[in-house]
Amino acid sequence: MEQRLAAILAVDMAGYSRLMEADESGTLARLRAHRIELIDPAIAKNKGRIIKTTGDGMLVEFQSVTDAVKCAVEVQQRMKRRNSDVSQDRRIEFRIGINLGDIIFDDEDIFGDGVNIASRIEQLADIGGICVTAAVATQIADRLEVPIEDLGEKMLKNISRPIRLYRIGFDYPSHPPQQTELEATRPVSKPSIVVLPFNNMSGDPEQEFFADGLTEDIITELSRHHELFVISRNSSFVYKNQAVNVREVAEKLGAQYLVEGSVRKIGDRVRVTVQLIDTASDAHIWADKYDRKLDDIFAIQDEVTAAIAATLPGRVEAAQRDQLARAKPANMAAYECVLAAKVLHHRSTIADNERAQVLIDRALELDPDYAHAHAWRACILGQAWVHGWCEDKDAVWTEICAELDQALALDDNDADVHRILAAVNVNSNALTTARYHQERALALNPNYDLVVVQQGELLTWLGRPEEGVEWIRKAMQLNPHHPERFWSHLGKAHFAACQYGEAIEAFMHLTAMDAGQRAFAAACYGWLGDEIAAAAHLDQVKKLDPKFNLETFMGTLHYARETDAQHVRDGLLKAGIASFGLV
Known part of the structure; x- marks a missing residue:
């Protein structure tokens, strides 16, 4: 056994039994999503260690009281934002208690008076609130700018002496700001x-x-x-x-x-x-x-x-772009900078990506708390990362993750934030995490064509291409003015489903195919046994990207099943990729 002084954070879900009775599977899914997207990352960021979990709560150890309080404040602030558009009877809310005291470690579990007090005061915290002992309040008084309210001495169950407790406040408005406040x-x-x-x-x-x-x-x-x-x-x-x-x-x-x-x-x-x-x-x-x-x-x-x-949103954005084209850049507000950056991003060239980065940085200079801009900065940097338009990929990846963390902290209810998080996680092959963010984006905005098409793309990577085709076609129906790249997603889904004719038809809708899309078309013809058509596409691959290499190309794919990746490889080998020196 080991004994040491530590800050213990106890967290418990309010109304757990009621929510489970009303919707067991839905409650568990939402609680799991909160853990993956918010709680566990906040603990890790603040150097905490989860010691014990129960169905509706956990005990976490921190070496620093300051880190424990910062973690608690972040969790409660962001949960309030997450719950802002959720009906009262479906909200998942937590109580948090924090104590500083001696704890005993034995076989990966913790015991002692310090743990018992943390658990007891958590039960006295407000729903969505934080309750701490005097030892914690004293430590953070001059270190953190948070309101501290003295609750007086309280008798706790199975604790012989009275314990002085404090309520920690945090900067979150109890009601949404009025439009005049927003404008100011x-x-x-x-x-x-x-x-x-x-x-x-x-x-x-x-x-x-x-x-x-x-x-x-x-x-x-x-x-x-x-x-x-x-x-x-x-x-x-x-x-x-x-x-x-x-x-x-x-x-x-x-x-x-x-x-x-x-x-x-x-x-x-x-x-x-x-x-x-x-x-x-x-x-x-x-x-x-x-x-x-x-x-x-x-x-x-x-x-x-x-x-x-x-x-409608696409038509409004198009009208805004027309107005923006006639405006002077010096007059741009943050929204207009983001809009212009999106236009450049969708052109998918290195020069336009660099210009998009300048504009998105300007948007964040104008408004550092603009969640949508943080999300799109991650998306624009992600484009540079995927295409290798950056010198230090590790540093850029760190920036991407930081931007998405900031976007989530500012607005957990923006479907675009979760859509981009899902896309970035797909590119790092973290498909389980991508799925959680994708499902949240879909729940927040089920009629957003970019979210719907991405659902089809993700299902294709997960080995369910027939369902992927249905979602991609639904996105096309939702928005008849959809981006051309939807056809590329559809072609790849049809290919994964071994529907080669439909895949080729989808790729043929593209005004111009890049090397990767040409490779997929070649693989289609490889499986169909059309050597001439396959060779024509491989010849275009070589012209578009002289450095194209089969193994490098396979590294850009994100299939969960090895058989799906092998399906692409075999199609290209059947197409004759070796004879073009592209292996």
């Missing part, structure tokens, strides 16, 4: 959008409910996109059944863009029309209509909502 502190100019109540053109009162429900669902789904400022339902429904003046609505609600539409029932069919208007110019940016058979009104509502919510 954050130089982010998100495009604002209002969805007016859809008009019922049917003369059928029952369709009024459908029209209102459709409008509310579109508002809800658009609100999932953190790069849009969506005017609330209470404000937009003031204009229900009124003839509106676009400029007047824009001025009163502060909306740059306006969505309006109508619902018309025709026999056993329903038609929904929708249009997006730039309120400054009164110009129609985008319009579409949806004709559906009136079998299941709620299924139609879900389908149309998903299509509109997936398409």
